[in-house]
Amino acid sequence: MPLPRREAAPAKLNLSLHVTGRRADGYHLLDSLVVFLELGDVVTVAPGPLSLSLTGPFAQGLAAEPDNLCLRAARLAGREARITLEKNLPVASGIGGGSADAAVVLRALDARPERPETLGADLPACLAGRPLRMRGLGEILVPLPPLPQLHVLLVNPGRGLPTPAVFKALAQRDNPPMPEPLPDFPDAPALIAFLQECRNDLEAPAIALMPEIADCLAAIRATGAALARMSGSGATCFGLFATAAQAQAARARIAGANPGWWVAASGLAPAKH
Numbered sequence: 001m002p003l004p005r006r007e008a009a010p011a012k013l014n015l016s017l018h019v020t021g022r023r024a025d026g027y028h029l030l031d032s033l034v035v036f037l038e039l040g041d042v043v044t045v046a047p048g049p050l051s052l053s054l055t056g057p058f059a060q061g062l063a064a065e066p067d068n069l070c071l072r073a074a075r076l077a078g079r080e081a082r083i084t085l086e087k088n089l090p091v092a093s094g095i096g097g098g099s100a101d102a103a104v105v106l107r108a109l110d111a112r113p114e115r116p117e118t119l120g121a122d123l124p125a126c127l128a129g130r131p132l133r134m135r136g137l138g139e140i141l142v143p144l145p146p147l148p149q150l151h152v153l154l155v156n157p158g159r160g161l162p163t164p165a166v167f168k169a170l171a172q173r174d175n176p177p178m179p180e181p182l183p184d185f186p187d188a189p190a191l192i193a194f195l196q197e198c199r200n201d202l203e204a205p206a207i208a209l210m211p212e213i214a215d216c217l218a219a220i221r222a223t224g225a226a227l228a229r230m231s232g233s234g235a236t237c238f239g240l241f242a243t244a245a246q247a248q249a250a251r252a253r254i255a256g257a258n259p260g261w262w263v264a265a266s267g268l269a270p271a272k273h
């Protein structure tokens with residue numbers, strides 16, 4: 001593919017995240033409904049010796065990062081590239097920013113490594129970049145038919161939460177999966193009604209480590225969201241709304257009352273492939 005390429009790295013959202021078991025090596029088995037958002041980082045990949053420039057509101061959070069996932073992706077591809085990362089997503093926040101960035105680099109370099117998950121459990125899902133049921137450690141992907149449009153509010157308490165600590169704090173590691181097969185989702189209310197029966201099993205351990213997550217969820221519920229839940233291992237929480245205007249109004253209300261929080265509204269990413 002001709003370089004330079006400038007591509008969106010959409011945020012990942014776990015609409016549900018069931019932890020269904022734990023392997024002997026400590027990794028957990030997951031069952032998750034994953035979607036991607038319009039909102040995300042932006043990665044530019046240009047020819048040149050391997051390098052990374054950081055821009056955007058969360059660049060500072062990665063300044064001390066010794067080995068950015070963008071660079072690790074280029075190395076896994078066995079390629080040199082001059083990479084610029086516009087970091088719009090909070091770091092270590094449960095919405096897959098690093099995996100999304102690495103997926104763009106691999107795609108721009110036309111690389112198809114055999115085991116992309118060595119860069120992160122969310123890498124295979126981010127490479128697919130479409131609504132999925134994600135199982136196994138994150139490498140078993142079942143594409144879903146196009147989903148009804150969802151209007152998403154994102155709320156992060158402004159502190160990073162490392163994924164390994166959250167899995168470590170999980171008390172009950174053997175929880176029921178989602179139903180098999182999944183039902184059809186003819187419209188947004190049907191999808192939301194289904195999601196209300198689902199869970200994020202990492203929510204309780206994440207709240208134990210970072211109690212502000214419960215405050216984010218309460219703030220989302222107080223705006224009248226149809227569903228309030230945490231994504232991934234946190235700390236970002238999301239609310240679902242019937243219209244973009246409602247999501248935007250909730251964003252303004254929560255941002256106004258909580259200046260230290262990161263608050264955003266977004267639709268789902270258009271299907272890419």
Ligand SMILES: C[C@](O)(CO)[C@H](O)COP(=O)(O)OP(=O)(O)OC[C@H]1O[C@@H](n2ccc(N)nc2=O)[C@H](O)[C@@H]1O
Nearest residue numbers: 014026027028099120121122137138163164167232233
């Ligand atoms: C929780 C999710 O956000 C759900 O989408 C992802 O599975 C996490 O993906 P990620 O951030 O790319 O995770 P990785 O960097 O691969 O793993 C971080 C740590 O999370 C734990 N981990 C991750 C994935 C998994 N299936 N089981 C785990 O126990 C492991 O302790 C691992 O060392």
Ligand SMILES: Nc1ncnc2c1ncn2[C@@H]1O[C@H](COP(=O)(O)OP(=O)(O)OP(=O)(O)O)[C@@H](O)[C@H]1O
Nearest residue numbers: 068069091092093094095096097098099101122232
């Ligand atoms: N490009 C990158 N963007 C974000 N984090 C990166 C990047 N490169 C390396 N990292 C490291 O990876 C860690 C996890 O970051 P990331 O933002 O991907 O987590 P996350 O949002 O919790 O992802 P997930 O939902 O996949 O668990 C960070 O703490 C940071 O040290």
